[in-house]
Amino acid sequence: MLHGFPDFWYTWRHQMAGLAGAGYRVAAADLRGYNLSDAPQGAGSYGMRALLGDVSAVIRAEGRQGATVVGHDWGGAIAWQFATRVPEMIGALAVLNLPHLSGLTRELAENPEQYEASAYTRRFQEEGAHEELDAVTLARWVSDSEARPRYVEAFERSDFEAMLFYYKRHYPREPYRAAGPPEARVGCPVLQIHGLEDPYLLPGALNGTWEWVDGVLTLVTVPGAGHFVQQDAADLVTRRILAWLPR
Numbered sequence: 089m090l091h092g093f094p095d096f097w098y099t100w101r102h103q104m105a106g107l108a109g110a111g112y113r114v115a116a117a118d119l120r121g122y123n124l125s126d127a128p129q130g131a132g133s134y135g136m137r138a139l140l141g142d143v144s145a146v147i148r149a150e151g152r153q154g155a156t157v158v159g160h161d162w163g164g165a166i167a168w169q170f171a172t173r174v175p176e177m178i179g180a181l182a183v184l185n186l187p188h189l190s191g192l193t194r195e196l197a198e199n200p201e202q203y204e205a206s207a208y209t210r211r212f213q214e215e216g217a218h219e220e221l222d223a224v225t226l227a228r229w230v231s232d233s234e235a236r237p238r239y240v241e242a243f244e245r246s247d248f249e250a251m252l253f254y255y256k257r258h259y260p261r262e263p264y265r266a267a268g269p270p271e272a273r274v275g276c277p278v279l280q281i282h283g284l285e286d287p288y289l290l291p292g293a294l295n296g297t298w299e300w301v302d303g304v305l306t307l308v309t310v311p312g313a314g315h316f317v318q319q320d321a322a323d324l325v326t327r328r329i330l331a332w333l334p335r
Contacts, residue, residue: 092161121250187293283313
């Protein structure tokens, strides 16, 4: 299970308990630069090949040759790429609140509302943007008052510059142009869950996902849930993942 920004492995606490209780083996990683994971210096250390290598290493460390990969936000972006670039190691893919890159780039180019919603990413791509971040501010989104101190502690251990390397290396840059067909289609089953109140990644980017997936696509939209749908609708997300997982 792969988290996004700004987050760490603990975001999956509800789903981990439900999945483990159902008999599944679960591993949730801190991405590079976050919490207890290493934060190698330089943007070059955050290329997609390195990030995919981290996912492969976690799977092998668990003694497995493949896994179902679940990702949210940047973890979802990595998971989409893992499904097309390391297909031999993924049995199924679940992505939360991160549309396929082809859908996102189309919306950035053609939808003014998505352009405005992504204004923060353009700030993050500026030189020195990480200097404006702090742990307390990054944890403000956490509505669970008991969990928030854990987030502050995790972010104090994290590398803010590393966090923003993901945006500098992988988020589309202006001028935005709709992408052509992806080089490779996703062949495994896909579960896509999207909180409809996400102010950053609007649901219009979900349109056309079926054009980039050859496997069976299951799309679940969640009214009333925001960007962090795995916490906003924790029980529903856990139930949907359990109902979808291949037995």
